[in-house]
Amino acid sequence: MPQRTETIYLQISSVTHAYRGQRLLERIGIPSNVQRDSRFSSGRGCGYQIRLRSQNPQEIRNYLLQSGIRVLGIKDGNGNDLF
Numbered sequence: 536m537p538q539r540t541e542t543i544y545l546q547i548s549s550v551t552h553a554y555r556g557q558r559l560l561e562r563i564g565i566p567s568n569v570q571r572d573s574r575f576s577s578g579r580g581c582g583y584q585i586r587l588r589s590q591n592p593q594e595i596r597n598y599l600l601q602s603g604i605r606v607l608g609i610k611d612g613n614g615n616d617l618f
Contacts, residue, residue: 540588540589540590541588541589541590541611541612542586542587542588542611542612543586543587543588543589543592543595543609543610543611543612543617544572544584544585544586544609544610544611544612545584545585545587545592545595545596545599545606545608545609546572546582546583546584546606546607546608546609546610547583547584547585547604547605547606547607548583548605548607549583550569550583552583552604552605553569553583553584553585554569555604556585556599556602556604556606557569557585559598559599559602559604560585560587560595560598560599563598565587565589565595566587566588567585567586567587568585568586568587569583569584569585569586570583570584570586571583571584572584584610592609592617592618593618596609596618606618
């Protein structure tokens with residue numbers, strides 16, 4: 536049975552890293568967009584997120600971390616924490 540693809544939001548500490556992460560994801564064929572996260576805690580950075588559809592959020596997180604992008608958290612489309 537195939538895994539379900541869902542919209543996820545990767546919380547990133549800065550707009551620079553968010554756009555860098557977006558470019559890295561696009562290089563491996565994963566479309567995404569960067570947006571401001573108004574719900575983001577100001578004590579944890581600037582509050583940007585990368586929105587994308589994924590079957591495996593942990594794999595995406597690990598790829599970005601290995602590429603030097605700090606992922607502060609991952610939320611699903613309902614705002615629930617995944618990681």
